[in-house]
Amino acid sequence: MQNRADQMIDKRLESLNALLKRIGEMKRLSAGDKTALQADVQKVIDDLTALKAKIAAETDAAAIKTDTQSIAKAYRVYMLVMPKAQVLAAVDRINTIAANLAGVAQKLQSGLGQVPDGSDTAAAAAALADLNAKVADAQTQAQAASSLVAKLEADNGDKTVAASNFQALKDARAKVLAAQKDLVAAQKDAKTAAQEIKKLTKPVAGPANSANPASKD
Numbered sequence: 001m002q003n004r005a006d007q008m009i010d011k012r013l014e015s016l017n018a019l020l021k022r023i024g025e026m027k028r029l030s031a032g033d034k035t036a037l038q039a040d041v042q043k044v045i046d047d048l049t050a051l052k053a054k055i056a057a058e059t060d061a062a063a064i065k066t067d068t069q070s071i072a073k074a075y076r077v078y079m080l081v082m083p084k085a086q087v088l089a090a091v092d093r094i095n096t097i098a099a100n101l102a103g104v105a106q107k108l109q110s111g112l113g114q115v116p117d118g119s120d121t122a123a124a125a126a127a128l129a130d131l132n133a134k135v136a137d138a139q140t141q142a143q144a145a146s147s148l149v150a151k152l153e154a155d156n157g158d159k160t161v162a163a164s165n166f167q168a169l170k171d172a173r174a175k176v177l178a179a180q181k182d183l184v185a186a187q188k189d190a191k192t193a194a195q196e197i198k199k200l201t202k203p204v205a206g207p208a209n210s211a212n213p214a215s216k217d
Contacts, residue, residue, distance in 0.1 A: 028095035124196035
């Protein structure tokens, strides 16, 4: 049992240390969420490290069994800690892409302002408006997903808490998916708007451009 417990803990510590590194690389997650997540993961690492030493020193089989069972029940590394971090990592990616698309939208708005007077800008303006709407909704969905999981804690065997955590993670993943779909649509809008603006600003060949400059009457 001690060998099995040792292997279980080592596997979780490896995953958690990799996760801690990934959290440190997040750029768009709010400072509060990032700090809280780092603290949560570090606490689990510290607790599991202490539990590993405790189990190694145990001589009572019943105590070893109880402590080994707590590895999964009390920490929920794979049922809660990792899924929670995955949601927040997705939120970080969504916010990064959304910020990039917001910058693209500003450039497209500037380009639309350079279109000659009297041009039919309806298609470009519609694509740009939808782009901004999709980016805003993606950010809203991402924030909602973050709020759903940020304060979740291990259930310690409590079925009611476990069910609540499961539902929160499920709802958060749904919001992440909705945000990702928004960003896909926003990228298409950006392409459409850019193509329309390019057509409207492209010089049109006139008689002076098409005449043979070498010919004389």
